[in-house]
Amino acid sequence: MEGFDLEKEMKELNLTTSKESREDFLSYKVKPGVIVYPRTEEEIVKVVDYANRKRIPIVTWGAGTSLTGAVSCEGCILIDMKYMSSILEINDVDWYVRTQPGVNLEYLNKKLMERGFFLPPDPASFFLCSVGGAVANSSGGMRGVKYGTFRDWVLALKVVLPTGEIVKIGEPLRKNRAGYDLTHLFVGSEGTLGVITEIWFRIVPLPKRKLIPLLVSMPSLDSTAGVISDIRKSGIMPEIAEFMDSEVLKTLNVHLNAGLKESEGGMLILLIEDQDLESIRNIIRKWDGDLTELSDKEWERVYSLRAQAAIALKASAKEMLVEDIVVPVSKLMDAIRKLKELEGKFNVRMPVIAHIGDGNLHPNILLEEKEVALELFEKVGEIAIELGGSISGEHGIGVQKTKLMAIQLAKHNGVKVLEIMKRIKEIIDPNDIMNPGKYVERAYNESMRN
Structure with a gap:
């Protein structure tokens, strides 16, 4: 951003910062104006509130294993979640685990297995990826044939919305019919609707059969x-x-x-x-x-x-x-x-x-x-x-597949569905600061050009 120093602005909010270029697994470039390393939800609120007032794009970084350019940006505030990496609760009666988003997936399953449980989805990057990134992308993996993707295992979320407000959506229950299913709106939203700060995952006992x-x-x-x-x-x-x-x-x-x-x-x-x-x-x-x-x-x-x-x-x-x-x-x-x-x-x-x-x-x-x-x-x-399939099962859309997403939705669902998605983005993120120019927004623009 011209006219002021983003790193200086973030330091004045008492936030840990750095400034460097990065790239994801497929070498999509990430050139943030500043990288912020929050340790608490309150610090994330500070960042988001500032960005919303100044109309500065925000991109959330987990472990950089994206395969679609979903974390690419230039001049954004990059929120690196690596210090928000605590397992907050393992409930072996109600069968859920509550974590912060920066927890490594392999580490989480190691701790769950010590208690006789596991979280089934296992993307190939399980030894690298963060659970927050896996949720934001609704990642899948090798056990998907039996257990599905992360979408099937998230019970509830805490999210900092683009307006700086904190909401908890969903409940750590197997059954919950109170209202629209907002939880699974955020799962797979690729960082375009808010910053996830806590996750309640459903867990199951390790298989007993050989x-x-x-x-x-x-x-x-x-x-x-x-x-x-x-x-x-x-x-x-x-x-x-x-x-x-x-x-x-x-x-x-x-x-x-x-x-x-x-x-x-x-x-x-x-x-x-x-x-x-x-x-x-x-x-x-x-x-x-x-x-x-x-x-x-x-x-x-x-x-x-x-x-x-x-x-x-x-x-x-x-x-x-x-x-x-x-x-x-x-x-x-x-x-x-x-x-x-x-x-x-x-x-x-x-x-x-x-x-x-x-x-x-x-x-x-x-x-x-x-x-x-x-x-x-x-x-x-x-x-x-x-063939009646989908252009993505688990990697997501990012910037890479927006044209194909527009084609698929138009052919299989009708353009009205994409319009509804675009309106949801506008309602939740009126100033378009959360990972802008990607996913639904970009697919909608692609559809308008065709």
Whole structure:
């Protein structure tokens, strides 16, 4: 901002500050006018109240693992939540945990497991990400096939609104029908509606049944889709059902010395209940898969490799765009075929990682120049829309997918839905200071141009 020193202004409010450039996982630039490190809710209120009066954009930073440019900004006040990182309460009777937003997800689950509980959603960045960022983005992960995304696990929130007011929305109850569901309006809002300061998560006891980890090499992509389809038809609900294609396996072997078997149809990673083992064996045998039952130690290694797959792929290319589409499970094979056709047409590497059990595919576009990938990126999203799916299952919209979001909503829901979303943003954030120019606002503007 011209005319005054933002860092000086924040220091006069007795706030810890710094000034530096950052970037997220995909190298979207973050060039704030000042970075503020609040330790209390009251300090956040000071920042937000100041920004609202001065009409200065605010962006909230968790751990910077965004894949859509959701935290990119220039000249904003960046609120870094790393010091608001306390677990405030673990309630083992009412089955919830209350935390501040800066808590690391892996650390939180470690503490919950010591009490016999866990919070199921596990994005691949679980060892890096903050729970506040995961909530703001409604992140998913490998257990999504059985447990869903963070949207399914948030009971209540405390939020500093763009006007500087503090509200608590929701209740730490499994049943609550008092009013509109504002809690889940804020979950997945990508920092555009307020600053989350406390979260009540639903937790559940660790599974009591014995879980069997399996690694399955598949002879073809058709057979891979066939296995997943038959698992669904059989009524089996895996704890985890993941997929890595042959290019991902090759990359992990080269960059992380993984020692994984490379096969044309890629590899399925399954975690199932012991009662389902024989049925799964029969399905895999039908599709000529090669099944290996893993020890606990081997499972931990494979799980870690799957979590690091995107990091290995990024290391193998100069530029990377991570896609995140969802299709009906019945359309998986159609989607995979269309993705492979695009890969050949554009002559690029586009290895696929997938939460395949719920139809969530992550094609990773690898190449030398990012601009070349933008047309391909949009065509991948168009595949999802065409097949009755969504352009994002867990990564969100940010600045990257606003055009595709506008297309999807217009085709599947009608433009009125996007208008309602835009009005909600205007009501809650009348001065447009919370992560402006992204998500719903930008998608709406895209729709107006078309």
